[in-house]
Amino acid sequence: MAIRFFNSLTETKEVFEPAEPDRVRIYSCGPTVYNYNHLGNFRAYVFVDLLRRFLRLRGFGLDHSVNITDVEDKIIENAHRAGLSIEEFTAPYIEAFLEDLRYLKLEEVEHRPRATRSIPAMIELMGRLHQNGHAYQSQGNVYFRLASDPGYGRLSHIEPAALRQAADGRFEADEYSKEDVRDFALWKAPATDYEQRWESPWGPGRPGWHLECSAMIRQIYGAAGVDIHTGGVDLMFPHHENEIAQSCCAYPDDRFVGVWLHNEHLLVEGKKMSKSLGNYFMLRDFMEPERARAIVDQGRAPALILDLLASDRMAGALRYLLIGTHYRQKLNFTFDGLQGAANAIERLQGTIDRLLRIATETAPLEGQGPAPSFVKGAIEEFTAALDDDLNISKALAAVFELNRTLNQALDRNDLGADGVHSGIEAFRMVNQILDVFSFELREVNSDPEHDAIDALVTERNQARANRDFARADEIRNLLRQKGVTLEDTATETLWRRD
Numbered sequence: 001m002a003i004r005f006f007n008s009l010t011e012t013k014e015v016f017e018p019a020e021p022d023r024v025r026i027y028s029c030g031p032t033v034y035n036y037n038h039l040g041n042f043r044a045y046v047f048v049d050l051l052r053r054f055l056r057l058r059g060f061g062l063d064h065s066v067n068i069t070d071v072e073d074k075i076i077e078n079a080h081r082a083g084l085s086i087e088e089f090t091a092p093y094i095e096a097f098l099e100d101l102r103y104l105k106l107e108e109v110e111h112r113p114r115a116t117r118s119i120p121a122m123i124e125l126m127g128r129l130h131q132n133g134h135a136y137q138s139q140g141n142v143y144f145r146l147a148s149d150p151g152y153g154r155l156s157h158i159e160p161a162a163l164r165q166a167a168d169g170r171f172e173a174d175e176y177s178k179e180d181v182r183d184f185a186l187w188k189a190p191a192t193d194y195e196q197r198w199e200s201p202w203g204p205g206r207p208g209w210h211l212e213c214s215a216m217i218r219q220i221y222g223a224a225g226v227d228i229h230t231g232g233v234d235l236m237f238p239h240h241e242n243e244i245a246q247s248c249c250a251y252p253d254d255r256f257v258g259v260w261l262h263n264e265h266l267l268v269e270g271k272k273m274s275k276s277l278g279n280y281f282m283l284r285d286f287m288e289p290e291r292a293r294a295i296v297d298q299g300r301a302p303a304l305i306l307d308l309l310a311s312d313r314m315a316g317a318l319r320y321l322l323i324g325t326h327y328r329q330k331l332n333f334t335f336d337g338l339q340g341a342a343n344a345i346e347r348l349q350g351t352i353d354r355l356l357r358i359a360t361e362t363a364p365l366e367g368q369g370p371a372p373s374f375v376k377g378a379i380e381e382f383t384a385a386l387d388d389d390l391n392i393s394k395a396l397a398a399v400f401e402l403n404r405t406l407n408q409a410l411d412r413n414d415l416g417a418d419g420v421h422s423g424i425e426a427f428r429m430v431n432q433i434l435d436v437f438s439f440e441l442r443e444v445n446s447d448p449e450h451d452a453i454d455a456l457v458t459e460r461n462q463a464r465a466n467r468d469f470a471r472a473d474e475i476r477n478l479l480r481q482k483g484v485t486l487e488d489t490a491t492e493t494l495w496r497r498d
């Protein structure tokens with residue numbers, strides 16, 4: 001079946017066809033490194049990780065770039081205040097960003113270009129724009145002449161004429177030196193005497209943010225451009241709109257971008273999580289015990305996060321939470337949701353453990369016959385859902401259905417060796433995308449509350465044996481509140497997390 005993606009440019013689902021048949025080129029807008037990244041940023045990066053892993057599952061090689069914006073106003077200002085060079089100031093944030101990515105098991109990408117190391121490519125692109133009338137110089141700045149691009153507005157579907165009225169603060173303070181308020185800066189002359197500057201044919205200065213991405217794509221991928229360009233919806237205008245304007249006017253014969261994918265935002269209580277609203281959690285708040293303790297003490301988070309950290313379940317829960325909602329839907333972050341994600345992993349992991357135990361105990365299981373049809377069906381549903389614009393909710397529904405059927409067969413003791421093996425293989429395949437499960441045979445049950453739950457289950461069974469059904473029900477309810485489900489088989493009582 002064909003892969004389809006929703007292209008923001010055409011606002012339709014299109015069949016995906018990369019320029020090369022077996023390799024996909026991707027460019028994703030990355031972080032501006034003057035602070036740690038918040039959870040919202042990671043929604044964007046986890047989405048791209050899902051995209052990468054899905055394409056690999058479908059047999060493609062990957063050639064993916066995520067840029068690092070390491071020169072911009074806040075960086076310049078903060079570095080100056082700290083008495084550091086740009087390089088010195090950004091280094092720890094870049095390191096922290098990479099560490100955060102590893103924590104969430106985001107794959108390493110093929111290129112991480114940095115703005116400060118791509119200046120020659122930017123100057124070359126600006127030179128072309130200047131040469132063919134799309135850029136002009138004014139008071140040491142270089143601007144893109146918006147009126148020279150008849151297609152401007154193609155991505156955000158904004159009429160260029162309407163932009164003139166919409167001078168609503170999106171435009172920068174240097175407007176007086178522009179021919180037209182809509183024009184945007186490609187190159188900025190130094191505004192202070194302390195800031196770092198680079199030489200250019202238009203005088204010393206530093207690049208504008210939009211220019212960076214266009215230049216890097218040209219430098220890394222040449223005329224073929226990229227098959228996929230990603231970013232959060234907030235970047236569609238003006239950032240991506242301006243990228244297209246620059247690249248198409250500088251290199252009219254290039255392809256630039258095949259399909260534009262934009263992820264929706266992570267919200268907190270209905271509002272976009274952002275640095276400016278102050279309603280954000282850094283990933284580090286959940287990653288580091290001291291920071292987690294601090295936000296719990298401030299009443300901003302429940303003790304649950306300390307629990308998840310202590311039991312090593314935090315990274316998986318966050319990853320699952322961020323990946324589990326379709327990328328074009330808003331995702332409201334709640335702690336109930338985080339607990340739900342941890343429970344979902346635990347429940348599936350319980351089945352994996354069960355299957356692994358049987359596979360080892362009864363090993364070596366003879367030969368391998370065909371997988372039962374319900375396993376094959378689940379795998380097909382899983383991939384078909386992802387083929388359809390990465391419909392992860394539907395894909396996960398197939399996984400839970402498989403989980404249910406496997407457990408039922410195990411309870412009846414009629415799964416069989418092929419069922420056990422193919423069940424494990426199906427979960428391994430799912431894990432190539434989710435990357436939250438373990439396939440090491442764990443202790444019989446490594447649930448952090450294992451002993452306490454076992455004791456309650458025993459007590460409940462004794463109560464039942466004594467016909468004290470009130471007490472038995474009380475315990476069952478208590479366990480239910482902990483998200484534990486009991487299952488009475490002919491020989492024993494099994495329990496698992498919901």
Ligand code: AMP
Pocket residue numbers: 029030031032039040041042043044230231232233234235263264265266267272273274
């Ligand atoms: P920034 O560092 O703000 O330039 O953002 C880096 C990436 O994170 C961009 O792709 C943004 O669109 C994305 N982003 C920022 N805030 C959010 C959010 N609340 N939810 C999802 N993505 C976001």
Ligand code: ZN
Pocket residue numbers: 028029030213239
């Ligand atoms: Zn960009």
